[in-house]
Amino acid sequence: MPFPAKPLKPEAGPVEWFGAELRHHRIKLGLTQDGLGQKVYTSGATIGKIEKAQRRCSLELAEALDAALATGGVLARAWVLTVPQPDKRCAEADKDLPSSRSSADSDRITLTTEASGTPGASMQRRTFAAALGATVLSAAVPLVQRIDDVSTACLDMARHQSVGASDVARLHAVHDLYQSLDHQFGGGAVKESLERVTQAASTLLNRTHSEHVRRPLFTAVAKLRLLAGWTAFDMCDHYTGQRHFAAAERLALSVGDFNLVAFVRYRQARQLQHLQHNLDAAEVLRHALEDLQPEPAVRGTRAMLHATLATSLAAIGSGDAACAMLDLASDEFDGFSFESAPEWLGWRSRGELYAQYGRVYRDLARSDSRFGQQAVEWTSRAIDGFDDGMQRSSLLNQTGLASAYFLAGEPTMALGVAERILTARDSVTSGRIGDRIANLHRDAVHWKGTPEVTEFLRQVDSLPTRAAR
Missing domain, CATH: 1.20.1440 (de novo design (two linked rop proteins))
Structure with missing residues (x-):
C-alpha cells in the first residue's frame, strides 16, 4: 500500500508554494512522481523533493514541467518568485520616489511597521494581518514578505518609460501568486494590495513597447484586472468588481483573445448570479458561447460556460433546460484534454463542474x-x-x-x-x-x-x- 502524500504548506513560502503548484498540476493529470519524472528526464525522488520544498527547481526543469503538465507556463513564471535573492529592481524599490509623487502614493511603497521599524519592510503586512488573522498570518509571513518584494517592484515599474519581456514575465508571476492566495485564503487576503499593483500595471499600457510585447503585455494586465475584479466580487464590492471586469474584457478583445474574453464573461455572470440577476447572467453567458469557435481547444471553456448557464436556467424555473445544459457540459468536459485547454482552466476541475450540478439540483x-x-x-x-x-x-x-x-x-x-x-x-x-x-x-x-x-x-x-x- 503506498504511503499517503505528505501534506503541503503552500503558505509557508515561495518554494513551498511552487511545490504545491507542481503537485496540483501533476495530480490533475493523474501522474505519479515517477511517471512525471520520466517525462522530464529526472527521477521521481527529485519531483517529490521539489513538491515538498526540500529542493529548488531550476528554470530549465520548470519549463520542462510546464510542457509535460500543459500548465500554460505557470511553473516557469512561478520560478521567478523562488530565486533566493531579490533582483536589483526589488532592492531599489524601497528608495524614495521622485518628489512629484504624492505623499500618499509614497506611503503605498514604503510603509514602516511598528514591529520591525524598518522602512519598506512591508507594503501590505498590516492589510494581510487584518485580512487573514493572526493564526493564518503567522504561517504565511515568509510568503507575504516575498509578495512585498515583488509587488513593490511592480509598483516601481510604473515609472519606466519602456516595457520589455522581463516586465511582462514579472506581471504574470505576480498574477499567479495572487491567484493562489485568493483561492486558498479568499479575496480579502489580497484585494487591497492587488488593487495597487493592478493600477500600476495598467499604466504600462501607455509606455513604449515593441509590437511583439504588445499582446502578452495586454493579456497580463487583463488577467490582473480580471483577478482584481474577482477578489472585489468575493468581498462583495460589486462596483469595483464590475469596473475591473469591464476593463479586462476590453483589453482581451483588443488583442483578440476570445478564450480570455469568455473567462471574463464567466466571472461577470457569476457575479450577476450572486446578485440574483439570473436573466442578465444567462445573456452574458450566451454571448460568451456565441463568440467561441467550435474547435476542440475550447471544449473545456464551453463546458464551464454551459454548466454555469444551467444554474441560471434552474434559478429562473427552467428545470428541464437546465438539466439538458448540464448534460451538454458533461459531454464537452469528457471530450477535452487539459493539454490543449486555455490557461484559465488550469484551476478548474471536475469538482467545479459538479459544483454547478449541485447548484442546479438545490434550485x-x-x-x-x-x-x-x-x-x-x-x-x-x-x-x-x-x-x-x-x-x-x-x-x-x-x-x-x-x-x-x-x-x-x-x-x-x-x-x-x-x-x-x-x-x-x-x-x-x-x-x-x-x-x-x-x-x-x-x-x-x-x-x-x-x-x-x-x-x-x-x-x-x-x-x-x-x-x-
Missing part, C-alpha cells in the same frame, strides 16, 4: 423535495474534487451541502456540516461565504420549529456583517 429541490438527495450527492462530489489549495471553493460548497441536507429532509446532517463551516470560516476572508451562510435561513425554514435549528439560526444572525456590498 430544483426548492420546488420539488424529490431532488434533494441528488443535490446532496452532487455537492458532496464537488467537495471531494477540490484540493487543499482550493479552500474557499470547498467552504462555499460545504455551505451548499448544508442547504442540500435541509432540502433533502435531513436537518441533523445539515447542522453537522454547518457547525464545521462556522468553525472554519475565519480561515478564509470571503464575503460570499458570509452571504451563503446567511442564506441557509432560506432552506432551513421548514425546520425552524426544531430547537437545534433555531439555535443554529440564532448563531447565524449573530455573525458580524461585512462592510462592503
